[in-house]
Amino acid sequence: MDPQDHQQPELRQVxxxxxxxxxxxxxxxxxxxxxxxxAYDSPLPTRDFLHANAQSxxxxxxxxxxxxxxxxxxxxxxxxxVVTDATGVNHIDMAECGRRGIVVTNAGDVYSDDVADAAIxxxxxxxxxxxxxxxxxxxxxxxTSREYPLGAKLEGKRVGIVGxxxxxxxxxxxxxxxGCIVSYTSRQKKQSTHFTFYPNILQLAxxxxxxxxxxxxxxxxxxxxxxxxxxxxxxxGIIVNVARGALIDEVELVKCxxxxxxxxxxxxxxxxxxxxxxxxxELDNVVFLPHAAAFTNESFYDVAQVMIANLxxxxxxxxLLTLVNNKF
Amino acid sequence: MDPQDHQQPELRQVxxxxxxxxxxxxxxxxxxxxxxxxAYDSPLPTRDFLHANAQSxxxxxxxxxxxxxxxxxxxxxxxxxVVTDATGVNHIDMAECGRRGIVVTNAGDVYSDDVADAAIxxxxxxxxxxxxxxxxxxxxxxxTSREYPLGAKLEGKRVGIVGxxxxxxxxxxxxxxxGCIVSYTSRQKKQSTHFTFYPNILQLAxxxxxxxxxxxxxxxxxxxxxxxxxxxxxxxGIIVNVARGALIDEVELVKCxxxxxxxxxxxxxxxxxxxxxxxxxELDNVVFLPHAAAFTNESFYDVAQVMIANLxxxxxxxxLLTLVNNKF
Numbered sequence: 001m002d003p004q005d006h007q008q009p010e011l012r013q014v015x016x017x018x019x020x021x022x023x024x025x026x027x028x029x030x031x032x033x034x035x036x037x038x039a040y041d042s043p044l045p046t047r048d049f050l051h052a053n054a055q056s057x058x059x060x061x062x063x064x065x066x067x068x069x070x071x072x073x074x075x076x077x078x079x080x081x082v083v084t085d086a087t088g089v090n091h092i093d094m095a096e097c098g099r100r101g102i103v104v105t106n107a108g109d110v111y112s113d114d115v116a117d118a119a120i121x122x123x124x125x126x127x128x129x130x131x132x133x134x135x136x137x138x139x140x141x142x143x144t145s146r147e148y149p150l151g152a153k154l155e156g157k158r159v160g161i162v163g164x165x166x167x168x169x170x171x172x173x174x175x176x177x178x179g180c181i182v183s184y185t186s187r188q189k190k191q192s193t194h195f196t197f198y199p200n201i202l203q204l205a206x207x208x209x210x211x212x213x214x215x216x217x218x219x220x221x222x223x224x225x226x227x228x229x230x231x232x233x234x235x236x237g238i239i240v241n242v243a244r245g246a247l248i249d250e251v252e253l254v255k256c257x258x259x260x261x262x263x264x265x266x267x268x269x270x271x272x273x274x275x276x277x278x279x280x281x282e283l284d285n286v287v288f289l290p291h292a293a294a295f296t297n298e299s300f301y302d303v304a305q306v307m308i309a310n311l312x313x314x315x316x317x318x319x320l321l322t323l324v325n326n327k328f
Numbered sequence: 329m330d331p332q333d334h335q336q337p338e339l340r341q342v343x344x345x346x347x348x349x350x351x352x353x354x355x356x357x358x359x360x361x362x363x364x365x366x367a368y369d370s371p372l373p374t375r376d377f378l379h380a381n382a383q384s385x386x387x388x389x390x391x392x393x394x395x396x397x398x399x400x401x402x403x404x405x406x407x408x409x410v411v412t413d414a415t416g417v418n419h420i421d422m423a424e425c426g427r428r429g430i431v432v433t434n435a436g437d438v439y440s441d442d443v444a445d446a447a448i449x450x451x452x453x454x455x456x457x458x459x460x461x462x463x464x465x466x467x468x469x470x471x472t473s474r475e476y477p478l479g480a481k482l483e484g485k486r487v488g489i490v491g492x493x494x495x496x497x498x499x500x501x502x503x504x505x506x507g508c509i510v511s512y513t514s515r516q517k518k519q520s521t522h523f524t525f526y527p528n529i530l531q532l533a534x535x536x537x538x539x540x541x542x543x544x545x546x547x548x549x550x551x552x553x554x555x556x557x558x559x560x561x562x563x564x565g566i567i568v569n570v571a572r573g574a575l576i577d578e579v580e581l582v583k584c585x586x587x588x589x590x591x592x593x594x595x596x597x598x599x600x601x602x603x604x605x606x607x608x609x610e611l612d613n614v615v616f617l618p619h620a621a622a623f624t625n626e627s628f629y630d631v632a633q634v635m636i637a638n639l640x641x642x643x644x645x646x647x648l649l650t651l652v653n654n655k656f
Contacts, residue, residue, distance in 0.1 A: 024475065025478075113481065113482070113483040113506070113507060114456075114481055114482075114483075116506075117452055117456060117481075117482045117483075117506055118452070118456055118458070120448070120452060120506075121449060121452030121453055121456055121458050122458065124445055124446070124448060124449030124452070125449055125453060125458055125459075128442075128445060128446055128449055128620075128624070129620070130446070130449050130450065130453055130458075130459065130615065130617060131453075131458065131459045131462045133616065133617040133618055133620055134459045134615050134616045134617070136616075136618055137604050137616035137617070137618050138609045138616060142601075142602040142603070142604065142618045143602045143603055147352065148618045148620050148623070150353075150623050150624055150625045150628060151620070151623060151624050151625075152624055152625060152626070153441065153442055153445075153624040153625070153626035153627060154441070154442075154445045155441040155442075155445075155626075156626075173505045174502070174505045174506060176505070177501045177502045177504070177505035178441070178444075178445055178448075178502060179441060273470075274470040274471045275470070275471055276465050276470065281466045287458065287462050288461065288462045288464075288465035288466060289458060289461040289462070289465070290461055290464055290465050290470045290476045292456075292457070292461055292476050292479070295476070295478050295479060296456070296478055296479045296480055296481040297478045297479075297480060297481070298480070298481035298483075298484075299481060300478060
């Protein structure tokens with residue numbers, strides 16, 4: 001530790017409203033290096049805690065579970081930097097940050113491989129009925145009912161990737177190794193890839209056996225997977241979502257699944273986390289994860305390092321490592 | 329259909345002792361073309377049925393669920409060909425076939441992609457806790473217990489493939505796409521691959537984070553995954569078995585899992601199917617499949633075509649398509 005830390009701790013103040021996931025394991029990596037102000041540990045109401053520190057706090061540390069709203073940002077008069085342990089920044093009011101000139105760093109590329117693996121795991125799981133097969137065996141049904149329903153082959157299937165960024169491109173690599181035919185949609189055609197580009201999601205869904213959602217949640221992408229897209233995907237079509245729940249119109253999704261209008265889903269994310277739609281709990285063609293696609297021991301350690309490196313860079317006036325492009 | 333079939337149906341007789349899985353869906357493809365003698369549909373005891381047809385039956389059709397024992401083979405005096413819908417032939421007494429000059433055809437390469445996909449699905453599932461995550465959500469635990477245990481990253485993990493044949497090499501391709509470091513053991517070093525070869529399973533286990541079993545079950549490979557190998561793999565080590573249950577000493581496997589001596593398993597196959605060890609039903613680091621790694625709608629159609637092509641070849645004195653090498 002730099003001896004300066006002890007002399008001028010206020011220079012290395014980091015405000016935390018709610019403990020980010022990474023604190024479950026690696027809190028000490030932060031408290032060893034910075035003066036961590038824990039609003040959630042204070043007897044003061046959050047608002048009072050914010051006001052008490054409004055003049056000094058330059059940095060907020062957060063995660064997807066704890067939103068940084070315009071109100072919070074307005075309360076923190078000296079705020080310069082928001083450091084999140086997430087990749088997507090829809091939990092942070094980026095417009096307000098933009099207006100105030102507050103910069104935001106995210107997890108960068110730390111989770112990309114893990115999220116891509118989880119996406120592939122969910123896709124195989126749904127198509128090959130792994131989780132429902134596990135229930136079949138654990139439920140003791142195998143010896144009495146030999147006929148376990150057949151799954152669907154992955155090889156040769158047309159998989160549409162929605163958002164061919166860090167995660168989507170890794171999903172594509174894995175799909176190609178399994179013999180799938182990869183297409184994608186994104187804001188614009190990528191020059192660096194041989195995959196077929198679709199300018200709109202509806203046509204991609206129509207031409208795909210499965211969709212894997214890997215894009216950011218923005219006002220443009222909210223509910224992009226609506227009833228029309230699901231109908232275009234069709235009764236055997238699969239959707240995997242490892243991005244954000246609100247990319248899908250969840251009410252319509254539940255309806256389509258219950259009515260057999262789509263073939264199955266693998267969902268890591270939901271519109272109203274930590275609640276997943278209970279109507280789907282009895283369905284064998286649904287696989288749930290509790291927003292854990294990015295969660296490995298390794299990625300948690302790595303993201304702590306990225307966050308600390310950003311904090312160190314900020315406090316020593318060096319360039320930030322994983323600055324989020326803020327277009328507002 | 330060839331008009332000759334009706335004139336001399338006995339020339340195209342195919343004996344079936346127990347209905348193979350492929351009959352669930354595609355029985356008519358066989359009954360349309362051949363004179364299928366169903367021992368399981370006869371009021372006669374099987375032995376009597378065999379004796380009644382002993383002089384004429386040249387072909388037996390079977391699957392992994394129905395063994396073709398030396399006794400059956402001895403009863404069928406005219407037997408020339410056994411056609412199985414499986415890849416592995418450990419359900420057929422190959423020694424007796426060899427002695428009698430009876431040839432055996434298997435599923436060839438039909439299932440390889442599907443089995444490789446299931447192996448990868450099981451590996452991701454165990455390492456990333458997909459099935460246990462699904463139970464966590466369906467069980468309603470997510471809203472009350474936010475802390476879902478972290479999984480393990482696949483990228484950079486050392487995965488040892490046991491048997492680098494049609495399936496093993498496809499598993500390797502998929503693992504490489506996920507950034508795993510692939511090694512293998514097999515009867516002999518393959519010249520056509522860049523993966524590191526280990527001449528023995530113990531050293532491979534010692535140097536691996538996970539093992540994926542893709543080899544045939546023979547007297548040499550039975551119980552090759554014993555207590556020593558599991559201890560060498562270690563407390564975080566994962567085993568995926570999509571080959572045959574008896575490759576693993578299941579009693580020792582249960583013991584190692586219950587005592588935490590290995591990290592987790594994904595099992596499609598078991599020593600005493602359709603029974604899986606009940607001691608493991610409560611463990612979250614175990615994922616079960618009911619011997620379904622090869623089972624897709626597509627592969628069932630494809631294997632029916634392979635079996636029919638072999639039968640047609642036999643009845644028209646043409647070369648068989650997927651002859652099993654019988655070294656006895």
